[in-house]
Amino acid sequence: MSDPAWHHLPHDPRSFFDLAEGFDRRDLKRAYGKLIRQFKPETHPQEFQRIRAAYEQLENAERYGRNQAESQSAAEAWKPNTNSQPQSESRPSDTSASDANQPSKRPKPPISPVDEAIANPRESYTRLSQRHSRSPLDYYILAVLSDLLVKPTNESEKHRPQFLQWLLDGLQEHPQEHGLISLVAGTLRGDVPDDQIQTLLPKIAKSIRSSMFYRLTEPLWERLLLDQPFETFERLIRECEGHLRQGDPRARLAFYLRILRTAIWTAPSEWTQSQLETLSGQAADLDDSMQNDLEFVELLHSYLSSTKPSASEFPARATMESFLRTYCTGDGPTATAEMARCLDEIARDAHGVQESFPINQEQDDHSLFLLMMMATSDLAETTGLIAPAPDEEKNNRQAVSCLRDLKNTLQEVVHRVSLIDTTYKWIPFAGLYLVFGILFTVIWFIAMTIVNQMTYSSASGAISVLIMIAGLLSFPILYFWWFYPKHLAERAENSRQKYFATCYTKRWRERLFRYVQSCGESPSDSLTRLNEAAAFHDDTEWMNLVLSFCHGDLGLLIFARAQLFVG
Amino acid sequence: MLDINPVWQSASALQLRRKTLRMPNHDRRQSSVDSDSVDDMVAKHQKRAKARETVTHLQQKFFHLSDEELRSGLASLNAEEVPELAPTIRRLQTAASERNSFVTMLDDKKFDRELVIALGKSVVLPQSDAGYVREKYIQNLTTKSSRKRARETSLKIQKAYPNLFALERDWLTTLQNSKSSGPMKSGGASLLNFRVLFFGTLIAYQIAKLFLMD
Structure with a gap:
């Protein structure tokens, strides 16, 4: 595997991930997953850290539609510029005096605002705070110096609001400035205590009235949703949106798409439904991966709104729900541990999963199945939380063993299928033929008697025999060409399918669960392995029947997927 | 902190600020990248690597280790440091106690x-x-x-x-x-049942006949 282009970091993460111009988040996730498999955190912690930072930077930017070229030029704005305004402005009298005293010496290189702030913090703070127009760097210096110079009050000992205030002021003056955006986003993400979120959000909305508000405050809303009743969230978002100007609709869509993953667990179904309708109405503005996110939330809503069996009845189903909830609302090591616990529990509870997903049930579990597949795929891609590759040889032995076990039931299955054929084909045939034969013979006999009384000739005798033969032959033709296909074939097929389903549930299913558990690989891999083993032993035809049930058994597929995450 | 360019390294700047002012990080969804310094990260990942090694060792040699070795091996594992291995660690702890x-x-x-x-x-x-x-x-x-x-x-x-x-x-x-x-088992069972029934009936008939003849 070739080395990644480290020289592109941190300024050009897109080139680092080797992504094409129009990449989407799925491409990014794929590229990221590929790299973290090469640079595992255990073995390459520093490389992992840089890759993760670049991924988070691009992921966030991609969701809110940031222009990469803009940030490139924005970075230039922060480079120390010795000819910039602060230097030209700084103490002209000193400069002239110095020139007068030492005319022969080379002029002293002007010091940067940063150096000046370090040398004379108080003076720099006063001077910069008195200016009417400031550069992004000025705001940054003011924010940093405010920590040093503005004494916090007792209650805000651990929270220094002036720092954030300067950055927000900076953003008001330079709304698209990437350095300030990153700083405000980071501060709001990590430095706002829980008890200040509710008072801070409306203030930010008044300060930043553009759609940037959504991007910056997203983590605060998520925390609010986790800690406070949904009504508080609803009231606050309405209040804040009242302060915002109409802006880029994409930012609002991206915000609601992310927030819905957390809100959906506590929000009334009607609220979620109305948000989803709004999102679907603007689906044309969504890129592929946002469409994917929307699909996930729609499935989740459909699952949560459906009538579900009680958790106490099916603990495995409750574990799956708990996994999905953690996947949607949590992050970091605690959430990873909880998700690992849930998957471990699912992977070790074959009976529980079988009971939770009965075959031929009325309930549609496709939404739960798809949600589990999407969430586990994402988990594997973004955390690398996946068990090591299984032993091929061992799994091949497992496939042959499973095949042998399944094949042992074949004789009984064939016997039963022929019994079904007999029941639906030959017994009705025999019965109907008997009835028809009796009726036909009686009618023929009466007809012949009447004909003989009226007229008798040797030709009529021969004709009567021919009619008899034709009548008796016509019945089987009529039965197999018309009656059986029209009235009985479908019933026979239904009965066969019903028997196969019973066979799968009672005999094959448990063995297949044990098989996928002992393989520890993806559902498609383990089933393909079984199919290959069957093809090798010339058992493809009936194995296709078994596999058709396997592919429809959502419990088995989820169970097999969970095996991938158990160490 | 002022030397850091916030366009690319805002996380480092804010992390340094928190460290200097001893402020807690309130981000619950933080990735481990933002939460610690590079040194902490390295230490943490080394611990994770060590924990993985220990788990593998314990899994392979579980019944060959002395009580002391097993106890110290398990004591060195902190499930919080390796969340993905937490269920395995708990399992090993239960197995060790039994x-x-x-x-x-x-x-x-x-x-x-x-x-x-x-x-x-x-x-x-x-x-x-x-x-x-x-x-x-x-x-x-x-x-x-x-x-x-x-x-x-x-x-x-x-x-x-x-x-x-x-x-x-x-x-x-x-x-x-x-x-x-x-x-x-193969489907012979049902056939066997049929044979048992058939021959059973035949024998019963013969016995009954003998009694009737008497």
């Missing part, structure tokens, strides 16, 4: 020795290896008496060692069902 139970079971003739050995392997090995061990045991249950013995042992484990039973509830429950345990 390790002497395996010796007791092996000494007791009432327990199926093969089942106890398979259970010992199954509770400590990684999932797919454990699955292989379990399946191998099931495939060896070819006779009715072996299935009966497995069933009885499973019931005894459930009663006497509930913690161990909880670790392998699924498999041990399977063994309690004589019909589903053991390799799957």
Whole structure:
């Protein structure tokens, strides 16, 4: 595997991930997953850290539609510029005096605002705070110096609001400035205590009235949703949106798409439904991966709104729900541990999963199945939380063993299928033929008697025999060409399918669960392995029947997927 | 902090600020990248690597280690540091607390020795290896008496060692069902039943005839 282009970091993460111009988040996730498999955190912690930072930077930017070229030029704005305004402005009298005293010496290189702030913090703070127009760097210096110079009050000992205030002021003056955006986003993400979120959000909305508000405050809303009743969230978002100007609709869509993953667990179904309708109405503005996110939330809503069996009845189903909830609302090591616990529990509870997903049930579990597949795929891609590759040889032995076990039931299955054929084909045939034969013979006999009384000739005798033969032959033709296909074939097929389903549930299913558990690989891999083993032993035809049930058994597929995450 | 360019390194700047001002990080969804310094990260990942190694070592040598070695190995594992291994660590801890139970079971003739050995392997090995061990045991249950013995042992484990039973509830429950345990049987059973019925009827008829003749 070739080395990644480290020289592109941190300024050009897109080139680092080797992504094409129009990449989407799925491409990014794929590229990221590929790299973290090469640079595992255990073995390459520093490389992992840089890759993760670049991924988070691009992921966030991609969701809110940031222009990469803009940030490139924005970075230039922060480079120390010795000819910039602060230097030209700084103490002209000193400069002239110095020139007068030492005319022969080379002029002293002007010091940067940063150096000046370090040398004379108080003076720099006063001077910069008195200016009417400031550069992004000025705001940054003011924010940093405010920590040093503005004494916090007792209650805000651990929270220094002036720092954030300067950055927000900076953003008001330079709304698209990437350095300030990153700083405000980071501060709001990590430095706002829980008890200040509710008072801070409306203030930010008044300060930043553009759609940037959504991007910056997203983590605060998520925390609010986790800690406070949904009504508080609803009231606050309405209040804040009242302060915002109409802006880029994409930012609002991206915000609601992310927030819905957390809100959906506590929000009334009607609220979620109305948000989803709004999102679907603007689906044309969504890129592929946002469409994917929307699909996930729609499935989740459909699952949560459906009538579900009680958790106490099916603990495995409750574990799956708990996994999905953690996947949607949590992050970091605690959430990873909880998700690992849930998957471990699912992977070790074959009976529980079988009971939770009965075959031929009325309930549609496709939404739960798809949600589990999407969430586990994402988990594997973004955390690398996946068990090591299984032993091929061992799994091949497992496939042959499973095949042998399944094949042992074949004789009984064939016997039963022929019994079904007999029941639906030959017994009705025999019965109907008997009835028809009796009726036909009686009618023929009466007809012949009447004909003989009226007229008798040797030709009529021969004709009567021919009619008899034709009548008796016509019945089987009529039965197999018309009656059986029209009235009985479908019933026979239904009965066969019903028997196969019973066979799968009672005999094959448990063995297949044990098989996928002992393989520890993806559902498609383990089933393909079984199919290959069957093809090798010339058992493809009936194995296709078994596999058709396997592919429809959502419990088995989820169970097999969970095996991938158990160490 | 002022030397840092916030366009690319805002996280580092804010992290430095928190460290300097001793402010907590309120971000619950933080990635480990933003939460610690590079040194902390390195230390943390080294711990994770070490924990993985220890888990693998314990899984492979579980029954060969002395009590002291096992105790110290488990004590060195902190599930919070390796969240993805937390369930495995908990499992090993439970198995360690019950390790002497395996010796007791092996000494007791009432327990199926093969089942106890398979259970010992199954509770400590990684999932797919454990699955292989379990399946191998099931495939060896070819006779009715072996299935009966497995069933009885499973019931005894459930009663006497509930913690161990909880670790392998699924498999041990399977063994309690004589019909589903053991390799799957061919369909000859129904045919056999037919033969038994047929010949049974014939013999009964002959006996009845003898009595009637008398």
